[in-house]
Amino acid sequence: xxxxxxxxEKLIEGRKENTFLNHLLAVITKKYQPxxxxxxxxxxxxxPNYWGxxxxxxxxxxxxxNSHLVKISDRxxxxxxxxxxxxxxxxxxxxxxxxxxxxxxxxFAIFVIFGILFFILYRSYKFEKQVxxxxxxxxxxxxxxQKPVEKxxxxxxxxxxxxxxxxxxxxxxxxxxxxxxxRYYHLTIICxxxxxxxxxxxxxxxxxxxxxx
Numbered sequence: 001x002x003x004x005x006x007x008x009e010k011l012i013e014g015r016k017e018n019t020f021l022n023h024l025l026a027v028i029t030k031k032y033q034p035x036x037x038x039x040x041x042x043x044x045x046x047x048p049n050y051w052g053x054x055x056x057x058x059x060x061x062x063x064x065x066n067s068h069l070v071k072i073s074d075r076x077x078x079x080x081x082x083x084x085x086x087x088x089x090x091x092x093x094x095x096x097x098x099x100x101x102x103x104x105x106x107x108f109a110i111f112v113i114f115g116i117l118f119f120i121l122y123r124s125y126k127f128e129k130q131v132x133x134x135x136x137x138x139x140x141x142x143x144x145x146q147k148p149v150e151k152x153x154x155x156x157x158x159x160x161x162x163x164x165x166x167x168x169x170x171x172x173x174x175x176x177x178x179x180x181x182x183r184y185y186h187l188t189i190i191c192x193x194x195x196x197x198x199x200x201x202x203x204x205x206x207x208x209x210x211x212x213x
Contacts, residue, residue, distance in 0.1 A: 002068050002069075003068070003069040003142060004063075004067050004069070005038075005043065005063050005067040005069075007069075008043050008045070008061045008069065008140070009036075009043065010139075011036065011045050011136065011139065011140075012034055012035065012036035012038070012045060013033045013034045013035070014031075014036075015035075015037065015038070016036070017037050018036075018037040018044040018046075018058065020079055020082070022035075023046070023078055023080070024079040024082070026046070026077075026079065027048065027077070027079050027080065027083060030048065031048070032047070032048055032049045033047065034046075034047040035047065041062060041063050041064075042060060042062055042063070043060075043061040043063075044058055044059070044060055045136075046058040046059065046077065047132060048077075049128075054080045054084065054121065055076055055077065055080045055084075055121045055122065055124060055125040055128075056076075056080065056125070057074045057075070057077075057125065057128065057129040057132060058074065058076070058077055059073070059074050059132075059133075059136070060073045060074065072133075074129055074133075084117075084121065087114075088110075088114035088117070088118070091110055091114075091186075091190070092107055092110050092111055092114070095107040095110050110190075113171070113190065113191070113194060116164070116167060117194050117197075120164070120194075120197070120201065123160075127205055152206045152210075164198060164202075168194070168195035169195070171191040171192075171194055172191065172192065172195050174187075174191050175192050
């Protein structure tokens, strides 16, 4: 079955231009509905939701001269990258300025923490992208080759958890026994937020994969 431009337009509930500002507003306002921009040979579609309100996919549908779909690609929301960059770079710069070279371990710890957080968010993005892509294929009745579903308790995912679970527990330990006694309460909040976010996200991903299976 040939998928046409008009078929893809039905995925969109609200028309918006594919701009940084509109994506930033989507992050701020949390309007969880399919949005999109229709161009002559391209359609951009995105749908932030409860799971991907920051790192959500923007799908690009490309068409030939007869308005038949020829390609689907994706990228992370530019606003999500911007917000994450600001939230990570600003604390890092402030830590370097405030603590200086003598306490280099504080900026280094912040760098490592946000690096791990980026990995967690990117992993969430890949999962959410596949979920939305499967829904799009189903709506457009696009037949694809059945790929083996990666189990949440595969060797790779177990190794990831084997590293991240102890790391998150370490962050909690760092926040309680190091940051609080030194009155680095902002660092405590960051440690608790990242550890709590990962545990919550991982449990939800396991539950969603279980329902999907």
